[in-house]
Amino acid sequence: MTPETPAYGPTPSTAADCAPVPAAAWVYLLRCPDGSLYGGWTNDLARRLKAHQSGKGGAKYTKSHGRAAVRLAYAEKCADKSAALKREAAIKKLPKAEKEALAAKWAADNAITLRMATPDDAAAVCALYNWYVRHGVQTFQYAPSTVEDYRVNIEQVLQNAPFLLAESADGRLQGFACAHPWRTREAFAWDVETTVYCAPGCVGQGVGGRLYRALLALLKQQGYHQAYALVTGCNTRSKVFHKALGFKKIAVERHTGYKFGQWLDLEYWLLPLRAPDATAPAPVRKTLTAEEIARVL
Ligand SMILES: CC(C)(COP(=O)(O)OP(=O)(O)OC[C@H]1O[C@@H](n2cnc3c(N)ncnc32)[C@H](O)[C@@H]1OP(=O)(O)O)[C@@H](O)C(=O)NCCC(=O)NCCS
Structure with missing residues (x-):
């Protein structure tokens, strides 16, 4: 029997692994x-x-x-x-x-409407996200997600938080924003990690801002207290964006990731959604009513 080479982790991703971004x-x-x-x-x-x-x-x-x-x-x-x-x-x-x-x-x-995702949106969301997996360092993920991964992801997100989509009049997905639990221990139940991705052709046109403002407003209504965003150190666009939306940089992990032949910093950005008060916080409401959602979207 041939002894198997032990697998200790992913093969480092080199610059050559980065799919060339089509000229625009x-x-x-x-x-x-x-x-x-x-x-x-x-x-x-x-x-x-x-x-x-x-x-x-x-x-x-x-x-x-x-x-x-x-x-x-x-x-x-x-x-x-x-x-x-x-x-x-x-x-x-x-x-x-x-x-x-x-x-x-x-x-x-290009009139944008926002709506809540369903698991049936997995293919479109997955295709958008995988563009960044293959072309950029905005995400530390190496291998593209599958549609099934995203079906499960959307289902899980919706159990605790909104999963919002921005669509053009003809139904093209222009961006998505969602939130995951920040950590698993009970005391972190009021904290979320927020995520936002726009389709590559429509960054800088206000779509990310609309998605994120709506997401943050809904999270606040649910009773979440802190929104954290993890931003790659060289992702200037995202840093400017988070700052414009009121987030503050609170920590940096230096050279914590390696993708496409470079070491990457990871920055922690924080937006307090509610001021902490002396009394115990009310439990987070896992779902909002259709009326509450419609008022924000
Ligand atoms: C980061 C991202 C979501 C921002 O969304 P966007 O649609 O490009 O941003 P918007 O046009 O809505 O800008 C929102 C605000 O950010 C600010 N902003 C955004 N880009 C800016 C720039 N290059 N310079 C200055 N300000 C900028 C603007 O002040 C704007 O404020 P306004 O709404 O008052 O005009 C989007 O660029 C994106 O998807 N990037 C690739 C994926 C990514 O990096 N996701 C985040 C991972 S942490």
């Missing part, structure tokens, strides 16, 4: 507060939008037309930079009414 090029229109439209192209929609809004690396036009208040009004994915440049030039030549028609259709197609 976008043409976009921004709506300025005076109603005018500004057009441009970018390979990172979320970063470009924030550049316009912050004034750092944006454009002269948006700087002098309401900068922080400009909003995405239209986005179109193109095959590559050269296609995006051509399309940008074509859109810029359109009469105002046709630009407005593009913006109106985009707004209708």
Whole structure:
């Protein structure tokens, strides 16, 4: 009998294991507060939008037309930079009414609604999450989850907390947010770990914020006291996002994870949902009524 090599853990994931992120090029229109439209192209929609809004690396036009208040009004994915440049030039030549028609259709197609997930949403949620498993270090997971994993995950989450989905008008999953028990001992029963992921094509467009604000409001109503988020040290987007939503960084585990050929820090971010008072806390309500949920969503 051949002696088996003892398995001590996963084979370290190297940079080559990282699935290459498909190149992206976008043409976009921004709506300025005076109603005018500004057009441009970018390979990172979320970063470009924030550049316009912050004034750092944006454009002269948006700087002098309401900068922080400009909003995405239209986005179109193109095959590559050269296609995006051509399309940008074509859109810029359109009469105002046709630009407005593009913006109106985009707004209708991308109107987001939030709803509670069911186990039947497992395939869509799993596909979205696995994109980050395969391409990024936002999650420390190496191997993609299965649809069955997610079916069980959704069922388990819903026993204690919301599992929210953001969907476009035509039913495309744009993001999800949920919460898991923070630790298993009884005294931690008022604490949760929150999670949020947007579809790669729609980060920076307000979807994560809508999902997370709704999630946090529902958790607060259930009687949870503390929301923790675990954020990879190099995930700047998530750190800025958590800070904008009121979380504070409370601890860092240095070089605690290894994925795609690099050591990763893990940061702990905390948002107190309720102030601790002297009396014993009421038990967390495991479920909310349909009316309570509808009021928040
Ligand atoms: C992190 C993530 C969920 C944020 O969602 P999002 O839809 O991109 O964020 P939003 O556009 O809703 O931004 C919400 C707030 O964060 C702030 N923000 C987000 N990105 C920012 C940036 N790059 N610069 C400055 N502020 C930013 C804004 O102030 C915004 O506030 P507002 O609602 O008042 O405008 C999303 O980018 C994502 O899915 N990333 C990949 C997966 C991931 O990292 N998940 C988190 C794991 S811990």
